[in-house]
Amino acid sequence: MQQASQQQLATAAVGDKMKTSMLLCIVTLVSSAAAAFLPTTEAANVLKTQTFLSPPFFLRPGGVANKWYYDVDFPRGHVAIKSFNGDVVDEAGAPVPLHETYLHHWLVSPYYGGPSTIPITNSGPCKDLLGQYFGLGSETRRTATWVPDPYGIEIGAGAPAGYEERWLINVHAIDTRGAADKLACTECRCDAYNVTVDETGNRIGNGYVGGIHCCYDSLRCRVEDAFANNGEPPRKLFLRYTVSWLDWSDAVVVPVRIYILDVTDTALFDGSPKPYCKIEYRVDECNSNDRASNNCVDMKTTKEMVSHGGDVVYAVAHLHRGGLGSSLHGQDGRLLCKSMPIYGTGQEAGNEEGYVVGMSTCYPEPGTVKVSDGEVLTMVSNYSSERQHTGVMGHFYILVADHQEQALNKPTLCFSFPYSWCLPAWMWSNQM
Structure with missing residues (x-):
């Protein structure tokens, strides 16, 4: 034997x-x-990359552009998106620094165009308000967006009869050249814009001192006299965006679902059957006791449910200026991802001092970070409360792949x- x-x-x-x-x-x-x-572009599994420009938008000192562009240039057909990167550039193609034009956010979403418009949203609980597939803000230049192999964001799988898949872009930018208070302009403080009604003409409540309702399209933030009427033409700007993708039929790709979580959604805390996503919130200045103990940190938490579980393959938070970091935890308290802001230290585009110019990302080893169907996750968003901050955000963007599809x-x-x-x-x- x-x-x-x-x-x-x-x-x-x-x-x-x-x-x-x-x-x-x-x-x-x-x-x-x-x-x-050397493989030709027709060879299988070839990564394709193309750079596009949005339609132009125009800004003068203090001006606000919040534009929606429909049926924009985008890869067509059944493909797997591997990355999407955006940047604000001028007519010459030069990146514009944040201390001249603050990029509040850009969003990119698919929809079905035809006899009517049918939205296509992600899988997150706040999809009625935060339904985009891609989106960042001032951190856009130094935040990794690559979807790791073998995963991809599937688009173009088919449309209802009489419709076709199209794409829209929303760009929200604020020109802060000559601003009397740059931070007040970028945080959309209502007094800086001298505004009392929102974009729809409704009166803004007394308790609302700043946020997206006070910096809508065509408004102007207060600027110094020399910039108020200097006679210069508006600046012509674009969102330049670069997309990388694989043809779906040519590659072995595991599709992922997109979840965007919002720390302001208190539905699970309140016992509400519907999400209550406010998108933004206010951080109040800390009191004297917290200041004396060097504890001026505003910590906001919420719970969000993931409807369909799987392997988390990518995660990143979205924070504004003053943000200290954000974390996402499983129902048992385990850490799923910690995403930290990167603050600039210079003047050049991508490294502007005092601005959030990037966010750290999480790329777990495949199969090592899992969430279950219906699992309730805890999200934590931390901001400095050394001073008041208005219109801040605390979002988490995660990509989840089915266990069985990976297998x-x-x-x-x-x-x-x-x-x-x-x-x-x-x-x-x-x-x-």
């Missing part, structure tokens, strides 16, 4: 060595071929260079 076992072990070892040798040979052959063969795509080991090819499971499963 012992001799037979030794023979079986020896045979298995020979088999493993053969598998390894075959794998190494194939990899070597393909790598060698890569030096003589279905796992039996083969696939490569994308020099072209799309896969090894059968029997050649590699025992090597991993």
